[in-house]
Every structure is written in structure tokens, then in C-alpha cells.
Amino acid sequence: MSTIAARPESALMPKRHYANVKHSVASWLLTTDHKRIAILYLISITVFFAVGGFFASMIRLELLTPKGDLFDGDTYNKMFTLHGIIMIFFFLIPSIPAVLGNFLIPLMVGAKDLAFPKINLLSWYLYIIGGLLAVWALVKGGVDTGWTFYTPYSSTYAKTEVFLAVSAAFIAGFSSILTGLNFIVTIHKMRAPGLTWFRLPLFVWAHYATSLIQILGTPVVAITLVLVGVERIWGKGIFDPSLGGDPVLFQHLFWFYSHPAVYIMILPGMGVISEVITCFSRKRIFGYEFIAFSSLAIAIVGFLVWGHHMFVSTQSTYAGMVFSFLTFLVAVPSAIKVFNWTATLYKGEITFEAPMLYAFGFIGLFTIGGLTGLFLGAMATDIHFHDTYFVVAHFHYVMVGGMVMGFMCGLHFWWPKMTGRMYPATIASIAAIIVFIGFNLTFFPQFILGYLGMPRRYHEYAAEFQVLNVMSTAGASILGVGYAIPGFYFMWSLFFGPAAGPNPWGAKGLEWQTQSPPTTFNFDEGQPIVVEEAYAYSIGGSESVS
Amino acid sequence: MSHSSDSLVAHHFEDIEQQNESAVLGMWLFLGQEIMFFGGLFAVYLVYRFKYPDAWAAGSTDLDITLGTFNTVVLLVSSLTMAMGVWSAQTGRQKSLIRYLLATLVLGSTFLVVKFFEYKHKWDYHHVPGPSFSFQSEHFPNAAESNVQLFYTLYFIMTGMHALHMVIGAGLLIWLIVLAWKGKFGPHNFMKVELTGFYWHFVDIVWVFLFPLLYLINRHH
Numbered sequence: 026m027s028t029i030a031a032r033p034e035s036a037l038m039p040k041r042h043y044a045n046v047k048h049s050v051a052s053w054l055l056t057t058d059h060k061r062i063a064i065l066y067l068i069s070i071t072v073f074f075a076v077g078g079f080f081a082s083m084i085r086l087e088l089l090t091p092k093g094d095l096f097d098g099d100t101y102n103k104m105f106t107l108h109g110i111i112m113i114f115f116f117l118i119p120s121i122p123a124v125l126g127n128f129l130i131p132l133m134v135g136a137k138d139l140a141f142p143k144i145n146l147l148s149w150y151l152y153i154i155g156g157l158l159a160v161w162a163l164v165k166g167g168v169d170t171g172w173t174f175y176t177p178y179s180s181t182y183a184k185t186e187v188f189l190a191v192s193a194a195f196i197a198g199f200s201s202i203l204t205g206l207n208f209i210v211t212i213h214k215m216r217a218p219g220l221t222w223f224r225l226p227l228f229v230w231a232h233y234a235t236s237l238i239q240i241l242g243t244p245v246v247a248i249t250l251v252l253v254g255v256e257r258i259w260g261k262g263i264f265d266p267s268l269g270g271d272p273v274l275f276q277h278l279f280w281f282y283s284h285p286a287v288y289i290m291i292l293p294g295m296g297v298i299s300e301v302i303t304c305f306s307r308k309r310i311f312g313y314e315f316i317a318f319s320s321l322a323i324a325i326v327g328f329l330v331w332g333h334h335m336f337v338s339t340q341s342t343y344a345g346m347v348f349s350f351l352t353f354l355v356a357v358p359s360a361i362k363v364f365n366w367t368a369t370l371y372k373g374e375i376t377f378e379a380p381m382l383y384a385f386g387f388i389g390l391f392t393i394g395g396l397t398g399l400f401l402g403a404m405a406t407d408i409h410f411h412d413t414y415f416v417v418a419h420f421h422y423v424m425v426g427g428m429v430m431g432f433m434c435g436l437h438f439w440w441p442k443m444t445g446r447m448y449p450a451t452i453a454s455i456a457a458i459i460v461f462i463g464f465n466l467t468f469f470p471q472f473i474l475g476y477l478g479m480p481r482r483y484h485e486y487a488a489e490f491q492v493l494n495v496m497s498t499a500g501a502s503i504l505g506v507g508y509a510i511p512g513f514y515f516m517w518s519l520f521f522g523p524a525a526g527p528n529p530w531g532a533k534g535l536e537w538q539t540q541s542p543p544t545t546f547n548f549d550e551g552q553p554i555v556v557e558e559a560y561a562y563s564i565g566g567s568e569s570v571s
Numbered sequence: 572m573s574h575s576s577d578s579l580v581a582h583h584f585e586d587i588e589q590q591n592e593s594a595v596l597g598m599w600l601f602l603g604q605e606i607m608f609f610g611g612l613f614a615v616y617l618v619y620r621f622k623y624p625d626a627w628a629a630g631s632t633d634l635d636i637t638l639g640t641f642n643t644v645v646l647l648v649s650s651l652t653m654a655m656g657v658w659s660a661q662t663g664r665q666k667s668l669i670r671y672l673l674a675t676l677v678l679g680s681t682f683l684v685v686k687f688f689e690y691k692h693k694w695d696y697h698h699v700p701g702p703s704f705s706f707q708s709e710h711f712p713n714a715a716e717s718n719v720q721l722f723y724t725l726y727f728i729m730t731g732m733h734a735l736h737m738v739i740g741a742g743l744l745i746w747l748i749v750l751a752w753k754g755k756f757g758p759h760n761f762m763k764v765e766l767t768g769f770y771w772h773f774v775d776i777v778w779v780f781l782f783p784l785l786y787l788i789n790r791h792h
Contacts, residue, residue, distance in 0.1 A: 136583065137582065137583035138582075138583035139583075140583075140593040140597060141593075141597060142581075142583065144597075202604050205600075206597055206600045206601060206604070207597075209596075209600055210593050210596050210597045210600065211593075213593075213596055214589055214592055214593040214596060215583075215584075215589070215593070240600055240603055240604045240607075241603065241604070241607050242607070243604070244604045244605070244607040244608035244610075244611070245607050245608070245610065245611045247608060248608050248609075248611035248612055248732075249611060251728075251732075252615070252728065255728060259700065259701065259724075260701065260702070261700040261701055261704075261720065261724055262724060263615055263721070263724060263725065263728070265721075267717060268700075268717045268718065268720050268721040268724070269619075269622070269623060269626075269715065269717055269718045269721050270619075270721055271618070271619075271622075274615065274618055278611055278614070278615070281611075546582070546583070552585065
């Protein structure tokens with residue numbers, strides 16, 4: 026396995042840094058330092074990841090046998106609903122933006138903090154309030170509508186804690202909006218001298234596109250959830266069929282946000298991959314502008330494809346055809362990224378550190394997830410695959426194979442920057458491989474299950490599907506081990522890891538030019554001045570940027 | 572950068588221009604999300620209006636056009652006083668700043684009081700959606716009562732969301748009046764007034780769309 030080439034053996038932990046200037050609990054809970062807020066987010070999303078993971082494991086346990094022997098149907102409905110709500114609203118959406126984006130964007134643009142530090146802290150509190158409401162809904166008996174809250178079941182018939190759950194998602198939504206707002210203003214107004222738009226790291230471009238979706242999409246789902254909440258309390262409402270209301274209108278409004286939200290859950294991961302691929306192949310990025318603009322293209326076209334969730338929900342065929350076409354169009358910028366990363370690797374000096382292994386995992390799994398999305402975006406095949414395990418496998422390849430891999434990739438890449446310490450490289454690489462194997466064993470059989478016709482969201486299934494379900498559950502256990510191992514060595518690293526020094530990977534970018542961990546105001550020698558392109562690695566110099 | 576404004580620059584900004592430009596851009600983005608928030612409601616309105624034109628006309632005709640028009644005028648004037656307030660802050664006119672902010676607050680509160688009586692009127696006539704809802708229209712016999720109830724549900728949610736924004740705006744005005752009283756604003760420090768002005772104008776504009784869509788459809792009957 027690889028060695029840590031650029032880390033001087035004599036590196037020492039800096040005496041003063043953002044994490045040790047003050048020690049009291051209040052100094053953390055009332056901090057306006059973007060790096061400390063990022064750590065608060067890291068801890069909180071890890072807790073929610075564990076909770077969501079618990080529900081996932083309950084689902085896989087139940088599906089070990091064809092009979093519903095562990096839970097009854099109602100309990101099972103709550104299991105997958107809570108898994109979805111917690112993983113999407115409280116883990117995936119905040120994961121890379123709120124943790125890595127928060128920590129890194131000011132460093133990457135050479136600023137002392139985000140534009141609105143207090144609003145940044147407010148975002149975290151909104152997230153926590155939303156999270157506590159979700160936990161309260163869970164403790165009071167759970168929710169069983171599915172994370173999509175489809176009406177009229179959610180608004181009229183469900184007897185579970187729908188109101189609490191939609192309130193939780195509503196409040197967490199404003200956390201997401203404010204984070205996006207903070208990022209966009211920071212990127213526009215706080216770049217260091219010389220840091221032109223086309224010198225920005227692609228991580229920043231990806232977050233810019235993500236933030237646009239957060240600001241323009243989230244409010245629509247917020248008002249939609251308000252309408253559901255009002256209907257539950259008032260007894261009468263907008264989607265109520267007895268008044269002539271249209272439940273499918275809810276689906277339109279919901280997916281107007283929730284499909285773009287899928288890109289909130291993948292674009293930041295793509296940003297991470299651009300950073301890591303260049304660093305560990307020592308090569309300039311191939312086609313900088315194409316990658317940068319493909320992020321924006323995904324964000325914009327992503328707003329026009331929501332109808333592909335409703336091919337079988339009474340939507341007109343002509344509308345379906347347009348949505349199908351636009352869905353295929355999103356594949357173009359996504360593919361541009363994958364091709365450009367691959368071209369970046371070509372003739373690079375590739376090393377296989379743990380972050381790079383996760384990056385490889387991301388590219389492969391995201392490609393599978395993306396391509397299977399086309400099966401679902403085509404109207405004819407979607408009629409067969411709709412609401413089967415094929416859909417479940419598809420979005421887990423994108424969300425888990427893509428975003429969670431991207432998050433692990435980024436966390437391993439910037440951990441030395443965030444904590445100032447290294448983690449054991451070999452164990453980290455082994456964990457990455459375990460995650461990759463476990464993931465594929467969990468979700469690949471689900472493609473086949475869906476193809477064979479096993480529907481999603483049932484706690485029982487026909488006996489002929491058992492072999493593939495057992496494989497999936499076995500894979501989930503391996504995946505669980507793969508996720509647990511980093512928990513242990515990261516904790517070890519916090520106390521005993523060797524000091525990393527400012528730039529253990531020999532990476533480019535402003536965040537690597539300050540000490541690890543950085544001081545409270547990031548650059549003690551004053552605002553840095555940027556004189557070169559992003560990714561000015563030794564190979565591929567002819568890839569000039571205008 | 573003028574030295575008098577040094578203390579106004581937060582630690583993470585290089586100068587006052589950067590700080591002010593950031594604040595203005597941030598407010599525009601916030602208003603962008605507000606547009607999408609109300610946009611969801613307007614989309615719902617459009618879908619149902621095309622689906623149930625008679626019920627929409629019936630419900631709309633029954634709204635109190637006099638009070639609605641009065642409130643529209645009140646809000647437009649309040650936008651003027653708000654703009655004058657911002658100008659007073661920018662030019663350092665302390666007393667007129669307080670006067671204009673107070674005027675804006677009074678006008679905003681007037682709007683809310685009138686809105687309250689409109690709501691109460693609807694309650695008295697059983698036009699509030701719920702079990703006791705009842706509605707008959709002479710002019711629109713084709714309008715189903717259930718669909719008119721849908722119109723009123725939307726009416727209450729849209730005007731209610733707008734009123735909620737007005738209440739928040741009134742709170743911001745009170746905060747500004749207190750700060751202005753303490754002499755916190757001047758030619759180098761007026762961003763809070765300016766940004767509240769942005770917000771206030773936005774809420775007014777929402778009403779400018781709500782008023783014709785809710786009150787003025789099919790008045791020719």
C-alpha cells in the first residue's frame with residue numbers, strides 16, 4: 026500500500042488552532058467559526074447516520090426470510106419510512122455541504138469565514154431542532170407514509186406522527202436553504218485576490234450549483250409540507266379529493282424539489298472526486314470548464330425532470346415523453362464528468378491512498394447508478410420497473426455508492442486538515458475495500474430482484490426471491506462493518522495519530538497552504554494571493570485554462 | 572474605506588464595501604427562496620383555477636373588494652414610507668428615519684387589522700373551510716360548494732402566509748425603531764434599514780399579485 030510521501034516525519038501539531046483556542050462546551054455550541062460548526066455537523070450527521078443505519082439493518086433482517094416474521098406490516102412501514110426520512114433529510118442532504126463544504130469553502134477561497142457566520146450557526150440549530158422533531162416522531166410511534174409523504178394517505182388516512190415528521194423536514198429545509206445562501210454569497214464576494222472564477226477548485230463550483238438547488242428547490246417542498254400539515258390539522262385542505270383537490274398535484278410539488286434534491290445529494294460528492302482524482306494522479310484536471318459547467322447544467326436541467334416520478338400516476342403520456350427526454354439530457358453532463366475524471370487519470374502518476382480508493386468506488390458505482398437511471402427514465406421500461414427493487418437498487422447506487430462514497434472519500438482526504446492528524450493508511454484502505462464489496466453485495470442483487478418483479482415496501486415476498494435477499498442482507502452486514510471500522514481508527518487518530526503537517530498529500534489548493542488544523546481565522550499571514558490555476562500539478566501542464 | 576466605518580466591519584470581511592455587498596446579495600438570495608416559497612402556492616392556485624373556473628369566480632366575487640382595495644392602497648403607501656425611511660437612514664436624517672419607520676409600522680398594522688376583520692367576516696358567514704362551511708352563489712350556479720371550499724382554503728393559506736410575513740416585517744420595524752432611537756444608524760451604517768426595506772417591498776409585491784388573483788377575477792358579472 027501507499028506511503029504518505031509528502032508528510033515530513035518531523036511534523037508537529039501546531040500549538041494553537043481552531044479546535045483548542047477555547048475548550049468550554051459553550052465555546053462550541055455558540056461558535057461562529059465555520060470549522061467548529063462543521064465539526065458540530067459532523068458529529069450530528071454521524072449520529073443520524075447510525076440511527077438511519079439501524080433502521081436499514083432492521084429492514085434487511087426482516088427481508089432475510091420470505092415471511093413477515095420479525096415485524097408486522099405496519100411496523101415494517103415505519104422502518105423504511107424512518108430510514109428514508111432520517112437518511113435523506115438528516116444525513117445525505119447536509120453530509121458533504123454542511124460538513125466538508127462548511128469547513129473547506131472559506132479555506133478554498135482564502136476567506137476568514139463564511140459571509141454570515143451567525144446564520145451558519147443558526148443553520149445548525151435549525152438542523153438540530155428538525156432532527157429532534159424527527160426523533161420525537163420516532164419515539165411517539167413513528168411514521169408510516171414513506172419518506173415521500175404521498176397524499177391523501179399522509180394528509181387524511183395515516184394514523185401515525187405525520188405532522189411531526191413533516192415539521193421536522195420543514196425546519197431542516199430552512200437549515201439547508203441558509204447554508205446554500207451562505208455558500209453562494211461567500212463564493213461571490215469573498216474570494217482571495219487573484220482567485221478568478223476559473224481558478225476556483227471544482228469542489229467550490231459543485232457547491233455553488235448545489236446551493237442554487239437548495240435555495241430554489243427547498244422552499245417549494247417547504248410550502249408543500251405546510252399544505253400537508255395544514256390539511257392534517259384543519260381536516261380540510263388543498264389535496265383533499267372530497268373538495269376536488271388533486272393528490273397528484275402533491276406529487277408534482279414534492280418532486281419539483283425532491284428530484285433536484287437528488288442532485289443536492291450527488292453534486293457535492295462530484296466536487297470531492299475532482300479534488301481527490303487530481304491529487305492522487307498528480308495531474309491537472311481534464312476539461313476544467315466542462316466539469317464546472319456540467320455542475321450548473323445538472324442543477325438547471327435537474328429542475329425540469331421531476332415528472333419522471335409520475336409516469337404511472339395519471340400524468341399525460343405527452344408530458345411523460347418530455348420529462349423522459351429531459352431526464353436523458355441530465356445524463357449528458359453527468360457523463361461528461363465521468364469521462365473527464367477518467368481522462369484525468371490517463372498517464373497520471375496514480376497512487377492508491379484510501380481517499381483515492383473511495384474515489385474509484387464512486388466513479389464505478391455512480392456510473393452504474395446513473396445508467397440504471399436511464400432504464401427508469403425510459404417510459405416503457407419504467408412501467409415494468411416502477412416500485413420494484415430495481416428502483417431501490419438504482420437510487421442506492423447513486424446515494425450510497427455515490428454520495429456516501431464521496432463523503433467517505435472527502436472525509437479521508439481532509440481528515441488531516443480538519444484534525445491535524447493522520448489515520449492508519451493500510452487499515453483505511455482495507456475498510457474502503459470492505460465498503461465496496463459490502464455495498465455491491467447488498468445492492469446488486471436488488472437490481473435482479475427488481476428485474477424479476479419483487480415490489481418495494483413489502484415486508485413479505487415470494488419464496489423464490491429468498492436467495493438474492495439473503496445475499497443482500499449478508500452484504501449489508503459487511504457494509505456495516507466497513508462503515509464501523511473508520512469510526513474506530515478516526516477516534517484513535519484524534520488522540521494518537523501522527524501529526525499531518527500542513528499538506529500531507531502534496532495537494533494543491535489554498536486549504537493546504539495553512540497549518541493543519543488551521544487557526545480560527547484560517548490564514549494568519551493575511552489573505553493569500555492566488556497566482557496559478559487550480560490543480561497546478563506537475564503533469565498535464567498543457568491543459569491550460571483561459 | 573473610511574476610517575469612521577472601521578469598527579462596523581465584521582472580523583471576517585476585508586472592508587465595508589465587501590460586507591455591504593455580501594449583505595445585499597444575501598438578501599436577494601433570501602428573497603429568491605421566498606419567491607419559490609410563494610411560487611408553490613401560486614402554482615397550486617393556477618392548477619385549480621383552470622380546473623374549477625366557476626368556483627374560483629364565485630369565491631372571488633364574494634370577497635370584500637372594498638377592504639381589499641383599501642388594504643392594497645395602505646400597503647403601497649407603506650412601501651413609499653419604507654423607501655423614505657431608507658433614504659433618511661442613508662442621508663443621516665435621524666428624526667425623519669424614526670418618523671418614516673413608525674409610519675410604515677402603523678400602515679402595516681392597519682393592513683393586519685383590516686385583514687383580521689375580513690377573516691372574521693368570513694367566519695361569521697361560514698366561509699371558513701371546515702365542517703360548517705356553506706356557500707351559495709346566485710351568479711355561478713355551476714360552482715360546486717366543495718370546489719368553492721377549495722378556493723377558500725387556498726385564500727386563507729395564501730393570505731395567511733402573506734400576513735405571517737407582514738407580522739415578521741412589523742417585528743423587524745419595531746427592532747429598527749428601537750435601534751434608530753438609540754442613534755445606531757447613519758450614512759455609513761444603514762444596511763439593516765435597507766435590507767428590511769427589501770423585505771418589506773417584497774411582501775408588498777406578493778400582495779400586489781394576491782389582490783388581483785383573489786379579489787378581481789370575474790368582476791364583470
